[in-house]
Amino acid sequence: MARIKTENNLTRKEVIVAKAATLFREKGFKAASMRDLAEAVGVEAASLYNHIKSKTEILHELCFSVANRFVHKIDEVEAENTNAVNKIEKLLRFHINEMLHHYEEVYVSDREWKHLSDPYLSNFQNQRRIYRKRFAAIIETGINEHQIKSIDAPTAVLIMLHAISGIESWHRSTQKITAEELEENMISILVGGLVNR
Amino acid sequence: MARIKTENNLTRKEVIVAKAATLFREKGFKAASMRDLAEAVGVEAASLYNHIKSKTEILHELCFSVANRFVHKIDEVEAENTNAVNKIEKLLRFHINEMLHHYEEVYVSDREWKHLSDPYLSNFQNQRRIYRKRFAAIIETGINEHQIKSIDAPTAVLIMLHAISGIESWHRSTQKITAEELEENMISILVGGLVNR
DNA sequence: ATAATATACTAACGAATGTTAGCGATGTTT
DNA sequence: AAACATCGCTAACATTCGTTAGTATATTAT
Incomplete structure (x- = not known):
């Protein structure tokens, strides 16, 4: 035994x-x-x-531990006294590093939350919706202050978040650039796509 | 009956x-x-x-019909006599429109191909790998010609492709901007993130 | 050492799964 | 109208699934 x-x-x-x-x-x-x-x-x-109550409980644990980390981070970033582009960059770097260092959890939370069951399902969807709204609000601020070009903020958010989930492919690829290089490349492309020039 | x-x-x-x-x-x-x-x-x-041989056969049909359309398109775009940024923009617009108008198929092909079984699985993975290399090669050309900033091309590809898969969220959202606006916003952010200024 | 707790085992359950066999009904062709 | 192929049905199959009950063993506390 x-x-x-x-x-x-x-x-x-x-x-x-x-x-x-x-x-x-x-x-x-x-x-x-x-x-x-x-x-x-x-x-x-x-x-x-x-040790566990059910298979679904495992999924709860994974999804909500990930979600909570992101909520905690955006709390922190929102409170900071800096401009919108800086805040976005901080959030993006956090997303990238979560995806780099807690790959399995973040990936599962992202792709498998559909299999949660109520009330956890609605709860998770709510948290997600609210998070994205807060992210979009930061982008809106940047647009109003003319640091960010005039785009649809919710669209920008979904581009950013989904783009980062692409790190999945990096993990599986054989010829990897380093994690640092990956991070800088992603920031360069994503932030570069937002800012006014 | x-x-x-x-x-x-x-x-x-x-x-x-x-x-x-x-x-x-x-x-x-x-x-x-x-x-x-x-x-x-x-x-x-x-x-x-x-009408069908098996559940898996349905998945084959879905995955390969989508994959074939993308291969066909990149054949066409590669043959065109224009610069790299134009080619990339054409590919992106094609991806966006596929995601807009063949949402179900494209989404399933993207997320569920793992459940294919060999030899279809390896086949699909190969096609995917080759497609991404061809996409990256176009980006490389743009970098060499200084239209595109000096980034890691494979990283740029995975950002682009995953960003577009975010249209999933647009489909589910209640307050949608129009499909045309979505397309222009995405192109603006994604192409804007690539080009040299 | 003994008692109490935590943990692993075997065995089994009911439900759901993909799929096949065989039959009857429907539609098409001659 | 007869012959044939197409299509949908019921019934059933072998597996696999998540999970529970009951029991044995290992660890910890007294």
Whole structure:
């Protein structure tokens, strides 16, 4: 009877959720079975239920831990005393680094939230909608102050956010530029596409 | 015994595939069941098999019909006698319009291709990889001719393609700007992010 | 050492899945 | 009208799914 190995002060639940993130990213939430997850963790499927309530609970944990980090960040950025373009750049760099260093979680949260069930589903969608509105509001400010060219702010937001989710492809590619280079390239293209010249 | 209704010269198979595209987009390939699809088509699940070989075959049809359209387009654009920025703009506009007018198919092809099985899977991945290389090559040309700023071309490609997939959110949003406005906004931001000033 | 708790196991469940077989009804061609 | 192909139906199949119950073992606290 081999116990789930815990390292770095992680609870067994956290180990399971972390392995699940990898699995959900690779196969998708629906296609990844609890038996798959059990094997990845090194245990029988039924044993997982000593640590988690359900498969969906794992998805909750992943989606909301990611969402909360972004909300916390935009709280911080909004409060800063700087111009709109700076704020946007900070948000973008945060998104990029989240995608670089918490790839599995962020990716799963982005692509698999549809499989949440109410009330978590509506909750998540609400948070997402509000986040995007706040992001758009910063862009609007930049437009009004003529730092940013006159574009539709919600459209700009969806371009930015989806563009960053492209880092998925970078992770899988064989000939990678470094993470730093990637970050600078993305900022150059995305911010460059917004600003007035 | 109600037959599958065919309109506009569509075969029954094409009706099934079209309905499947909607369903796969809404629920994901794995979560959408053949019984769901049957209901959407107005028939029993077993009856579908008079027209299609398997659930996976439907996914093949969707993925490759989309992929073929993009390959065909880049063939056309590469052959044109114009500069790199123009070529990129044409490709982007094509992507945007595909996403606007063949939303279901393009979205499914983009997100669900992982569930293809070999040899179709490797085939699809190859086509995708080659397409992106050709796109990157056009960007490289623009960089060498100093129309485009000095960036990593593969990174630029993944930003462009993923940004466009954000049109998904536009489709679902309630207060939409028009399709034409969306197209112009996207082109402005994306091309604006590339060009040298 | 003993008791208590945490964790893993085996076995099994009901439900849902993709798919096949066989039959009858419908539509088309001769 | 007869022959034939097309199409949809019911019934059923083998798997796989998430999850639960009950039990055994390992760890921790007393």
